[in-house]
Amino acid sequence: MKKKVLAAALSLALCFSMVACGSDSGKNEDNQDTTVEQADSAEASEETSSDESDLQYVQDKGTLIVGITDFEPMDYQDENGNWIGFDADMATAFAKSLGVDVEFVEIDWDNKVLELDAKSIDCVWNGMTLTDEVTSSMACSNAYCNNAQVAIVKKDVADQYQTVESLKDLSFAVEAGSAGEAEVNALGYNCTPVKAQADALMEVAAGTSDAAVIDSLMAAAMVGEGTGYEDLTYTASFNSEEYGVGFRKGSDLAEKLNTFFADSYKDGSMKTTAEKYGVQAALVEQ
Amino acid sequence: MSTIMEQMPIVFQALNVGFVQTLKLFFVTLLGAFPLGLVIAFGSMSGFRPLRYLTRIFVWIIRGTPLMIQLLIIYYFPGLVLGKTIWGGGEDGRFLAAAVSFIVNYACYFSEIYRGGIQSVPKGQQEAGLVLGMTKSQIFFKVTLLQMIKRIVPPISNEIITLVKDTSLARIIALQEIIWAGQAFLKGSQGISGQIWPLFFTAVYYLVFSGILTLLLGWLERKLDYFK
Numbered sequence: 415m416k417k418k419v420l421a422a423a424l425s426l427a428l429c430f431s432m433v434a435c436g437s438d439s440g441k442n443e444d445n446q447d448t449t450v451e452q453a454d455s456a457e458a459s460e461e462t463s464s465d466e467s468d469l470q471y472v473q474d475k476g477t478l479i480v481g482i483t484d485f486e487p488m489d490y491q492d493e494n495g496n497w498i499g500f501d502a503d504m505a506t507a508f509a510k511s512l513g514v515d516v517e518f519v520e521i522d523w524d525n526k527v528l529e530l531d532a533k534s535i536d537c538v539w540n541g542m543t544l545t546d547e548v549t550s551s552m553a554c555s556n557a558y559c560n561n562a563q564v565a566i567v568k569k570d571v572a573d574q575y576q577t578v579e580s581l582k583d584l585s586f587a588v589e590a591g592s593a594g595e596a597e598v599n600a601l602g603y604n605c606t607p608v609k610a611q612a613d614a615l616m617e618v619a620a621g622t623s624d625a626a627v628i629d630s631l632m633a634a635a636m637v638g639e640g641t642g643y644e645d646l647t648y649t650a651s652f653n654s655e656e657y658g659v660g661f662r663k664g665s666d667l668a669e670k671l672n673t674f675f676a677d678s679y680k681d682g683s684m685k686t687t688a689e690k691y692g693v694q695a696a697l698v699e700q
Numbered sequence: 701m702s703t704i705m706e707q708m709p710i711v712f713q714a715l716n717v718g719f720v721q722t723l724k725l726f727f728v729t730l731l732g733a734f735p736l737g738l739v740i741a742f743g744s745m746s747g748f749r750p751l752r753y754l755t756r757i758f759v760w761i762i763r764g765t766p767l768m769i770q771l772l773i774i775y776y777f778p779g780l781v782l783g784k785t786i787w788g789g790g791e792d793g794r795f796l797a798a799a800v801s802f803i804v805n806y807a808c809y810f811s812e813i814y815r816g817g818i819q820s821v822p823k824g825q826q827e828a829g830l831v832l833g834m835t836k837s838q839i840f841f842k843v844t845l846l847q848m849i850k851r852i853v854p855p856i857s858n859e860i861i862t863l864v865k866d867t868s869l870a871r872i873i874a875l876q877e878i879i880w881a882g883q884a885f886l887k888g889s890q891g892i893s894g895q896i897w898p899l900f901f902t903a904v905y906y907l908v909f910s911g912i913l914t915l916l917l918g919w920l921e922r923k924l925d926y927f928k
Contacts, residue, residue, distance in 0.1 A: 533785045610887060616886060
């Protein structure tokens with residue numbers, strides 16, 4: 415008897431799991447309008463979401479939630495715990511121009527697109543390199559800052575590794591999903607993806623990888639004299655690239671920000687902010 | 701470059717703030733999961749079959765999937781589907797979503813431990829209670845409950861100690877608990893960058909806290925040792 419009950423329970427469980435899968439795939443088909451009725455309802459829901467523009471949504475809400483990571487000199491905290499930095503100050507000014515408050519939220523960088531789509535943040539403004547992946551999954555602003563991917567090696571061997579070519583036999587640590595990973599993979603060099611750029615630096619410091627590839631702005635702030643990694647240095651640069659701000663796909667805020675960038679570049683306030691954080695040399699003309 | 705001695709005040713301050721989040725999540729989870737676990741335990745022992753099967757399937761799903769995935773689904777799924785997040789993007793919303801995930805997850809584990817505890821109380825005692833004219837709830841609260849509590853202390857202790865460390869999973873939805881706080885100094889935070897020791901040092905917090913819990917739970921076990 416007990417066995418029968420168990421068998422029944424198990425088969426029921428199996429049925430449930432299949433039903434669950436079935437209804438999921440059914441929903442996907444809805445969006446590809448399998449029947450007229452379903453197509454109608456799908457369209458209706460699309461309309462309601464596109465009815466309200468992203469700008470409208472943010473203004474109604476009254477806050478612009480900016481997704482960031484702790485990243486000097488773009489977004490970091492002062493002694494009082496307030497977020498400052500070139501990106502943070504520009505984001506604050508942009509929110510002000512929209513007539514809304516700004517709120518900074520630290521996110522897991524891997525989840526940035528998910529955070530945007532789930533509306534837990536409204537933009538990603540954190541020295542984000544405009545790669546193909548980024549521009550295809552978000553509505554991006556114009557580039558506002560130049561950057562490059564540079565190789566990090568131990569200081570005592572730096573002389574031998576001044577060119578990209580000379581690095582080819584080394585093992586690399588790179589941030590998963592970063593522009594640096596793309597560069598190293600494109601060259602076919604041996605690399606290990608790690609969780610963050612900082613982890614990549616630690617790999618080199620600990621000797622578990624020979625070299626790392628990270629942003630030059632970050633490298634300038636984090637390795638060499640006076641930093642936590644005095645025995646590391648940066649050598650060859652792989653490419654040049656640009657930073658942009660990411661919004662939800664299809665958002666009208668990206669266009670709004672472009673106008674804001676152009677205005678603040680013209681009146682010099684962007685440059686003043688950049689000088690405050692030492693990134694004026696990297697600024698892109700708007 | 702500042703020495704570790706100079707970094708200590710800043711680092712400990714940040715780790716303490718993170719650890720408060722860890723503790724908050726820990727206690728909120730226990731507060732929610734203890735009663736919810738009992739409800740689920742009753743559901744899975746219910747005489748009403750559909751309820752029993754539904755509860756057991758629920759427990760199967762929750763215990764059968766990683767807590768990390770549950771956190772991601774609970775936090776992001778509503779926003780993705782409804783077009784408006786029910787949690788809010790700020791830290792409070794993240795904490796709330798993490799608390800809900802942890803409570804549901806731990807309640808399912810607790811429910812099975814409760815079930816074991818309840819079913820290990822000899823059936824003769826329930827029958828005796830019925831003969832004496834007690835109601836079912838009287839029998840549970842006056843006869844079964846204390847014996848159940850005594851029996852489940854060791855397995856629940858195990859789960860509690862596991863929970864201390866599982867709270868670190870909440871960093872996947874960017875809840876800034878102690879590991880997040882420690883990791884921040886790797887990349888650079890408050891003028892300290894490229895430091896691995898704060899991250900490693902978080903282990904001491906966990907160790908001390910679980911040490912205290914072990915002592916407390918051991919004491920509770922001894923206190924309940926006056927009957928068999």
